[in-house]
Amino acid sequence: TLVFDEATIFNNLPGKNAFYQQDILAVSQFNRQKLDYLFALAERMRQVVEARGGIDLLKHRVLAALFYEPSTRTSSSFIAAMERLGGSVIPITQGVQFSSVSKGESLPDTVRTLEQYADVIVLRHPEKGSAATAAHYASVPVINAGDGPGEHPTQALLDLFTILEEMGTIDGLTIAMVGDLRYGRTVHSLTELLLEYNVKLRFVSPEILRMPLDLMNKVRDAGYDVRETYDVHEVIGEADVLYVTRVQKERFTDLAQYEQVKDYYTITPELLAHAKERMVVMHPLPRVGEISYEVDKDPRAAYFRQVRNGLYIRMALLAAVLCRGEA
Numbered sequence: 001t002l003v004f005d006e007a008t009i010f011n012n013l014p015g016k017n018a019f020y021q022q023d024i025l026a027v028s029q030f031n032r033q034k035l036d037y038l039f040a041l042a043e044r045m046r047q048v049v050e051a052r053g054g055i056d057l058l059k060h061r062v063l064a065a066l067f068y069e070p071s072t073r074t075s076s077s078f079i080a081a082m083e084r085l086g087g088s089v090i091p092i093t094q095g096v097q098f099s100s101v102s103k104g105e106s107l108p109d110t111v112r113t114l115e116q117y118a119d120v121i122v123l124r125h126p127e128k129g130s131a132a133t134a135a136h137y138a139s140v141p142v143i144n145a146g147d148g149p150g151e152h153p154t155q156a157l158l159d160l161f162t163i164l165e166e167m168g169t170i171d172g173l174t175i176a177m178v179g180d181l182r183y184g185r186t187v188h189s190l191t192e193l194l195l196e197y198n199v200k201l202r203f204v205s206p207e208i209l210r211m212p213l214d215l216m217n218k219v220r221d222a223g224y225d226v227r228e229t230y231d232v233h234e235v236i237g238e239a240d241v242l243y244v245t246r247v248q249k250e251r252f253t254d255l256a257q258y259e260q261v262k263d264y265y266t267i268t269p270e271l272l273a274h275a276k277e278r279m280v281v282m283h284p285l286p287r288v289g290e291i292s293y294e295v296d297k298d299p300r301a302a303y304f305r306q307v308r309n310g311l312y313i314r315m316a317l318l319a320a321v322l323c324r325g326e327a
């Protein structure tokens with residue numbers, strides 16, 4: 001087992017640290033070189049955690065976790081990541097109703113307050129563009145932990161890292177995304193990131209939950225082999241990755257429409273009998289019935305390993321944003 005220290009953790013990574021003191025707002029900030037760097041650093045974080053639980057790269061540094069929407073994974077993994085790096089956290093994650101937001105404090109004033117205490121702000125907010133607004137007002141880096149139906153870049157990074165860890169490569173794979181492709185911000189961010197790779201894309205959704213047209217056009221204009229269908233059986237045999245999503249009830253204005261599509265897909269052992277022996281089933285979680293619990297014991301079910309990878313990716317991001325990364 002390799003044991004790293006502060007001096008060596010950034011040694012011999014592919015390329016230089018381009019993230020120091022940068023906001024992490026959108027996947028468009030990432031190219032192949034930056035992804036290679038981040039994934040190599042995340043792999044080191046895995047080794048560090050497995051060998052010794054963590055490393056004091058961020059001692060005396062503070063993270064403000066500001067969550068205006070519910071979260072289990074993103075909030076907990078950022079907190080765990082900061083603590084495993086020796087730092088500490090201001091957790092506004094139990095609902096902003098317990099903060100002065102409930103008294104009407106604006107997002108700009110809230111971030112300008114938190115930056116007086118913290119070195120980095122992690123923000124989840126229901127409005128698209130809110131992370132960019134926060135970054136405009138904050139002088140410390142802001143990390144977007146989901147801005148409504150907009151983006152969830154750190155989820156897309158951990159998704160891509162999981163595909164790499166599970167399949168050994170990303171190039172050459174057929175990736176099928178299933179479910180709410182309209183409102184599911186993780187599939188938007190992941191699709192954008194996959195345009196850095198040579199993949200085939202299959203989008204499976206009910207008619208009203210299709211991928212946004214601008215993103216479809218972007219994929220087509222880039223020359224990708226892409227197909228849309230409502231029938232998961234059409235893609236199950238060719239998929240190397242089956243990325244399943246929840247129908248995002250909270251984004252519907254018409255709940256009758258939600259009721260029509262909420263149970264459209266359920267991934268079952270019977271369906272997976274038609275899948276490749278070497279493939280993975282992923283889900284950003286939470287799930288509410290899209291993958292039956294019987295699938296969990298299938299070795300191809302990668303969604304809890306995916307959750308774990310969120311810790312390593314967020315450790316890598318926090319270390320890269322808050323350390324110069326020079327050995």
Ligand code: CP
Binds near residue numbers: 285
């Ligand atoms: N995948 C994800 O973002 O989960 P949470 O909403 O629990 O953070």
